[in-house]
Amino acid sequence: MQGTVATFDPQERSGSVFLDNGTEVRFGSDAFDASGLRLLRLGQRLNLSVDDTGTVSSINIPTMRRADSIPSTIANPGGQRLP
Secondary structure: OEEEEEEEEOOOOEEEEEEOOOOEEEEOHHHHHHHOOOOOOOOOEEEEEEOOOOOEEEEEOOOOOOHHHOOHHHHOHHHOOOO
16 A cells, blocks of 8 residues: 655654545554654655554555565675675
């Protein structure tokens, strides 16, 4: 599911997202902390993962993947030693 950042409080690390259908969904610090992100800006597009209870469990930027989720052969093609 995707949406657009409506609010974000950097001290609380929580905020809300407008889904594409106009529904506002709140996310807590646990979802933000799971993203590996440091900051969100208003209007930024996000992917949201929602658990069985309807709570946002994680967020991420559609064009980014967490570094720990990228296979090493993709992150370092050819196994070249990186500086």
